[in-house]
Amino acid sequence: SSDECTASSQHCAVSNECRNASSFAQLVSSYFDSTADTNNDRNLSVLPQLRGTIDHLLSAHELTSLLASLPSDMFIDAAGYNTDVNERSRGGYTAPVGYAAIGLRELSSPTYVTKATYDKILQIRELVRFTTEQSLHLCPGTLYIDYSTISQKMEGGTHRPHADNCYHYYDEANHNLATCHSTTTTTATMMKEHPHPQRVAASILYLNDEFDGGEFYFANRHAGDGDDVVDTLVPVQPGRMMYFTSGVENLHGALPVRRRIKKDHQQKAEPTRRLALAMWYVTDPELEEYVPPFRDVIDSHQSLGDDETKNGSQTTTKDVTDPNDPNAPEQLFSIRIPSNDFSMATTSLVEGMGIYLTSEQNAHRSSWKVNRYGDEGDTLHVLFKDHSAMFSLNFKLENDLVIIIVERHTDGRKRPSLQYMLQESVMLHSVLDALSRLISEVNLDEAETTFTKDVDLARQTLPARRA
Numbered sequence: 469s470s471d472e473c474t475a476s477s478q479h480c481a482v483s484n485e486c487r488n489a490s491s492f493a494q495l496v497s498s499y500f501d502s503t504a505d506t507n508n509d510r511n512l513s514v515l516p517q518l519r520g521t522i523d524h525l526l527s528a529h530e531l532t533s534l535l536a537s538l539p540s541d542m543f544i545d546a547a548g549y550n551t552d553v554n555e556r557s558r559g560g561y562t563a564p565v566g567y568a569a570i571g572l573r574e575l576s577s578p579t580y581v582t583k584a585t586y587d588k589i590l591q592i593r594e595l596v597r598f599t600t601e602q603s604l605h606l607c608p609g610t611l612y613i614d615y616s617t618i619s620q621k622m623e624g625g626t627h628r629p630h631a632d633n634c635y636h637y638y639d640e641a642n643h644n645l646a647t648c649h650s651t652t653t654t655t656a657t658m659m660k661e662h663p664h665p666q667r668v669a670a671s672i673l674y675l676n677d678e679f680d681g682g683e684f685y686f687a688n689r690h691a692g693d694g695d696d697v698v699d700t701l702v703p704v705q706p707g708r709m710m711y712f713t714s715g716v717e718n719l720h721g722a723l724p725v726r727r728r729i730k731k732d733h734q735q736k737a738e739p740t741r742r743l744a745l746a747m748w749y750v751t752d753p754e755l756e757e758y759v760p761p762f763r764d765v766i767d768s769h770q771s772l773g774d775d776e777t778k779n780g781s782q783t784t785t786k787d788v789t790d791p792n793d794p795n796a797p798e799q800l801f802s803i804r805i806p807s808n809d810f811s812m813a814t815t816s817l818v819e820g821m822g823i824y825l826t827s828e829q830n831a832h833r834s835s836w837k838v839n840r841y842g843d844e845g846d847t848l849h850v851l852f853k854d855h856s857a858m859f860s861l862n863f864k865l866e867n868d869l870v871i872i873i874v875e876r877h878t879d880g881r882k883r884p885s886l887q888y889m890l891q892e893s894v895m896l897h898s899v900l901d902a903l904s905r906l907i908s909e910v911n912l913d914e915a916e917t918t919f920t921k922d923v924d925l926a927r928q929t930l931p932a933r934r935a
């Protein structure tokens with residue numbers, strides 16, 4: 469089981485075993501297990517499993533075209549941080565010096581980038597998430613993105629050592645080592661609560677290197693900001709990605725960004741800036757950040773979700789679809805279940821799938837919304853949170869067959885978001901799994917049936933499961 473993939477076992481690296489959220493949490497806490505180690509009560513052998521560097525995540529071409537398509541200004545000062553002066557005086561969650569950023573809210577607007585650039589950024593964002601997950605030997609789907617941003621540090625921009633999910637203290641009783649939990653009540657009450665205690669990991673993908681300095685570093689866990697604060701220095705390289713867990717085991721910062729002085733006097737007039745795609749992760753799907761669909765300049769039509777609540781009857785599947793109707797749903801696949809093999813009535817099948825999808829909805833409440841339509845309740849609609857698309861399951865009884873038609877619906881103007889497309893295939897695979905379970909409960913002769921063949925065919929049309 470995945471529980472075996474903990475700090476003490478070398479299992480994860482050599483086998484396909486993956487960590488789930490709880491065995492991951494266990495691994496992180498094993499770093500603080502003082503029994504394991506004599507070196508300052510920190511289990512240093514765990515550290516390499518909690519951080520790392522991946523180079524050449526993007527090709528030189530991808531980097532060049534991404535950089536060329538990013539806005540040269542319009543970055544928002546201190547985006548994602550608290551700008552409250554009172555907060556600043558408490559040493560709370562305030563932005564680093566010389567820092568500005570743009571998040572998905574900005575990037576989804578044509579004021580900032582084109583739709584193609586936004587799509588590319590979302591694609592890179594998913595690649596980075598996936599790579600972080602794999603690098604930490606996490607099971608597919610363990611990490612949800614809580615915040616992603618393109619960060620910019622200008623000349624002089626720097627980042628003091630910090631942990632990403634807590635404020636740290638130097639614990640005098642414990643060799644002046646940094647810790648998240650203050651033992652002195654005065655310090656504890658002085659400090660405000662960290663705004664992101666749920667963050668478990670972060671990644672930073674560096675995009676350019678037209679500057680000097682600006683190195684990332686892991687900080688020494690001993691007290692003081694002196695010369696020895698840098699423990700491990702990581703020079704910035706375009707296409708280099710750092711990942712690390714978010715606690716005090718990975719105190720980190722960035723050295724000041726300096727202007728690059730070129731010898732050939734061909735100095736560009738462009739201001740010095742250090743660009744990165746920074747992302748923070750949680751394991752609770754409820755905390756996943758909203759991915760807005762790209763906003764077209766003219767955005768006058770109603771969203772899918774609005775239409776839906778207004779008029780449930782329009783949701784019945786059309787038998788004849790006009791190929792020129794942009795609102796026509798796209799059939800993804802259909803599944804036939806011979807009803808003489810199958811004692812379960814259509815209604816109980818709809819019921820079973822409804823219950824299954826509703827439980828999925830509850831497990832990922834922020835992602836999908838399930839509705840049931842039709843007089844006999846023979847259609848299930850599964851709407852994605854960004855309202856860019858939905859899919860439907862329509863159940864029909866035809867002669868001696870139950871037919872389930874699976875369709876994708878959009879508003880006919882915008883394509884489904886990339887996030888929708890990625891999650892749709894995951895959902896549809898699990899719908900087919902659930903259907904197969906329902907069918908096997910009624911003892912259908914598995915191997916040779918129409919049903920099994922249709923399921924296999926359907927799976928072939930879906931992108932492969934992430935494994």
Ligand SMILES: O=C(O)CCC(=O)C(=O)O
Binds near residue numbers: 632
């Ligand atoms: O830009 C960097 O290299 C570090 C950024 C960082 O640690 C943060 O924003 O939390």
Ligand SMILES: [Fe+2]
Binds near residue numbers: 630631632670720
């Ligand atoms: Fe950080």
